[in-house]
Structures are given as structure tokens and as C-alpha cells.
Amino acid sequence: MVANIRDVARIAGVSVTTVSRVLNHHPYVQEEKRQAVLAAIEKSGYVKNMNAVNLSTGQTGMIGVVLPFTDHPYFAALLKGLAEEARAHRKKLVLFQTDYQADQEIEALEMLKHKQIDALIFCSRSSEWQVIKPYQSFGPIVMCEEIQEDVSYTFIDQYQVFLNALHYLDQKGYQQIGYCIGRRSGTNSQARERAYRDFLKSRQFPVNESWIFENCYHVQDGERVLEEISVATQRPDALLVTNDQTAAGILIKAQEKGFSVPEDLGVMGFDNHPIAGMLSITTIELPLEEMGRKLFRQSLKQEISKEEVYVKLVERKTV
């Protein structure tokens, strides 16, 4: 068992308060007692509890990161940037893998309130902003989305990016465009849906609600989407797919079912993960590691800042 402050006090024959004063270089300690405490520390092998040190600095050196999954390439790349920047600043990341459960987000916020972490970064969230907002008084909170509130964030202009991608498909001759997304709630997803509806309206293209596919994260989700399309009476002729994993699943199943890509179906991915290169998927590259690094640096500052990052179209063979 490791010696604690009470063991030191017992060995030195002084009170715990006296030991604490010696440890914290308090001036009002008799020299005789100070010597006894120092001898007891040496004898007991006592190691100062860093949590006690934190009481005086008010800092833990730990930054919380809220994210739904760690094993998805999108969040893994974001986490890589966060972790690299944390290391450069000699800080540690505390992970909150939420599976989009709001109670897990509250737990993270409560840890900020109780000073167990110095700041909190939301890579994605389920909670309403009104729930998060009051916690800003306890330390920096940083968001990974564009939000019209007085809070720091790093963002991609999701509306404009989605609109540009739709125009690109349009120029390539597709007229029945659908899209695949993770979830429809969330600031980023709502901006994309607005872009989609505005685009259809401006081009007077048909709106077909069954061409919006939800819960698309993984390869198997893409396989499911293609299965659905293959039995549909009205099929989209192109899909804008918000991650390459799902796009890859669509391609694999398309080959099985005898759909030609890009002739029968145009497929445009997002992220430019290795899989996109391997399967020659036309995709939109997001600078995820750069986003992670920016988010981390924002978490170290009290001042509010807004940072934009920019995407890149990577033209390959699926559109």
C-alpha cells in the first residue's frame, strides 16, 4: 500500500493540516515540525497526490472529448489530430464515447463543472445547445459545427459544400439525386438537408422522400441502401453519400446486383478515406486531422473563436 498524507502525519507526530502546509510551502510552520514532516515523507515513500496540486493550480491538464464512436474513420481521423495536438501541448485527452446518448454528454459536462477536466470538445452531440450553454461558465467548450451562438467552433460550411456537390452531379447529367446520411438531426445534417431541398427547388427536380437514406455509417449500411434501391419502383440515378464507408458498401452491392457505376448510378462519397482511393470513389476530402488540431487549440483559450476549414473535390471514377 502506498503511503498517504495521514501516514506521513502519523509518522511525523503532527496533524494532517501541518503536513499539508509543509507540502504547500505554507509560511506558518515551525521549523522543527517541518523537519519532522520531511523526514516522515522520506521514510514512508510518500508521493504527493497530483490532485492536491490541482487544488492550487485549478488545472488538471486534461481536456474532455465527446464523440459518438471511436472506431469510425471519420472520428478516428478527428481524434488523431486532437491527440497529436494534445501531445504537443503536454495535455491529456479524456474520452467520452457516447453512442449519441445524451446522458453521457451530461456526464462530460458535469466533469467540467466539477473541474475534473479543464475544457470540453464536442465532435458531435445529441443534446440541445440550451442544455450545454450554462456549462460554459465552468471552462471552455468547443464545438465541431457552425452554430449561431457565442461559443468557439471549427466548422465546414456544410450547406455550401453539399450544394456544390449537388451541382457537380447535376452538371454530370444526373437528375434524380438522392442522399445518404448518418442521422437527420444535428446542425450539420440539417444544413445538408436545407441545401438538398433548395437545390431540388432551384432545378425543379422531383422531391422523393424515399431517396433520403438515414443511419448510414458503415459498409453494411451502403449494402442495405443498394438492396433497397434495387427493389424500388422509382430509383435515384445518383447518390450523394456522406461517408466513404457507406459509398463503398453501395459499390460492392451494385457490382453483385449488376448495376453499372457511374452509368446506372453515380456515387459521390465524403471524407476521402483510404477505401475511397482503393475503390476509385469520387469524393469530397475533409481536412479532419487539421480540424482536430484546431479544435484542440481552441479548447486551451478562454476567448471565443470561429475557425473555418475547407474541403477538396477528388474526382475519380464513380460519377
Next chain:
Amino acid sequence: MVANIRDVARIAGVSVTTVSRVLNHHPYVQEEKRQAVLAAIEKSGYVKNMNAVNLSTGQTGMIGVVLPFTDHPYFAALLKGLAEEARAHRKKLVLFQTDYQADQEIEALEMLKHKQIDALIFCSRSSEWQVIKPYQSFGPIVMCEEIQEDVSYTFIDQYQVFLNALHYLDQKGYQQIGYCIGRRSGTNSQARERAYRDFLKSRQFPVNESWIFENCYHVQDGERVLEEISVATQRPDALLVTNDQTAAGILIKAQEKGFSVPEDLGVMGFDNHPIAGMLSITTIELPLEEMGRKLFRQSLKQEISKEEVYVKLVERKTV
């Protein structure tokens, strides 16, 4: 600015020690002073610092995780299991992304020593065991490898698994077998190398040092390996590849260079990541999430335990 203990003391007109005593339910506080402190807490909006609570429980609720990268599917899957189990136990993970730098591992160990984390899990390591060992007196340390020491670990019998894979390639008629690995140091890698050398000896197959390919983690590493093979005078006819990403890179480049798989070159992967299914790679599935969950549970216990997990051969089309 958030009120701290000194603000409370000032408002109540008492010493910081008195406030501390009230917060910690110390018996020797005059009722009058206690009431003044409670009123000051209410007035100031003071929130008790959880780090102070930790001083009495001796626990932080945080478990450290040492891993070289977060964005590789192997470690991402391990991290998923760890994070899920942490959530089930209402604990938090503190991430040490080391890039295999020993100083980062020491930093994690020092945080265990200073009670900033309750336990430490090594998913992989650079440091010698003799460096890690003394820190066991400060809290549970758990390893993800089979090691002949008095420490908890979850392991795969890497020697036997590698030997079985080599015998499988042998049965399929391959006689010039090489392998691809991340690094050659590390307990797991050394066990694999022993299996490889023992296998070659037992079958009296030639030893060709240039058929051992190091630094193989990603798709582009596999592409590099195939480039090297394509210009070699003596080529292996099969490769055992310790991760599917690298195996995928080998396949892509093989197609480009006109090598037939499995005829010219047999390729056997490890992990059974989604990419293996997509490219029909014969592979050995590792139960990584299960390993992560077991590692986490071991970190909560003082007693030493050894847990084995088992792999599964997934036969597809590359051998």
C-alpha cells in the same frame, strides 16, 4: 469567474481551513462559522472541486490507455471495446497516443504514480518491462501481450497462431513464404518471428531475410512491399501479412503489376476488418473488441489475472 474556496472564506469572514473543514464534514467547527460558510457557498455559487473529493476517496475514476495510434483499425477496435466497458462501469479513459515514443509511456506511468489515473492499460509498448515494473506498486497495470511476469494481461497465443497460419499456407502448396509485420521488436512480434523460423526449420524451407517486410501498417505499406517484390530476383510465393490494410495494399498493387492472386502470390491477412471482406482476403480474425473489454475489466482489479482470447480463420479467395 467561478468562485473558489478563497472567495467563500472571504465572504464568510473565516479562514480557508475552516471552509475546508465544513466541506469535509470535520467535527471541530463552531456552528456559527459553519452557518456563515454555508451561506457564503450559496451566495458565491461555489462548486466543490472534485479533485478535492479525490483526496479522500483516493480514486479518480479515470483509467489510462497507452496506444501508439488511434486511427489504425486494429487499435480503433481495441479502443472501442475499452470505451464500451469503461462506460458500463462509469469510468473514463485517458488517452496516451504515443507513436511508440517511450517518453510518452513514462508520462503515463508518472500519472499513475501521482494518482491522476487509477490504473494503466498498455495496448502496445516501447519501454522495457523493467522500466514499467516498479510502477505496479502505484496501481494496476495491464498488458495486451503474453509476458512471463507477475502482471495482468489479455493475450493471443501469437506463436501458435502464426505457426498455424504458416502450416495452412504450406498445405496450400506455397513453399517460399515471407511475412509483413509492423515492427520486429515487441513481445508479439518476437513470438511471430520465432514461429516463422521454427516453421522454416521444421520444413527445411529456405530462409531469405529479404522476405521479412517491416513497418507494415497501412495500405501504402502493402503497395511498397509489392513494388519491392516485383523487382526482386528471388520472390516469395506467399505472404503472411499481420494486418488487412497492408494485405489490401498488396492486392491493389498486384493487380496493377499483373500478379495473379492466389496463383502467383498467396496473401493471408490478419484482423478481418471490413476491407478484408470487401476484397475477399483470407484472414485471421482477432476478437479485438472482446480483448478491449477484458483488458478494461482487469484494470479494475488489484489481483493479477491472465486471460486468453482465440482467433478464427476466415477462408476467402487470396490463398
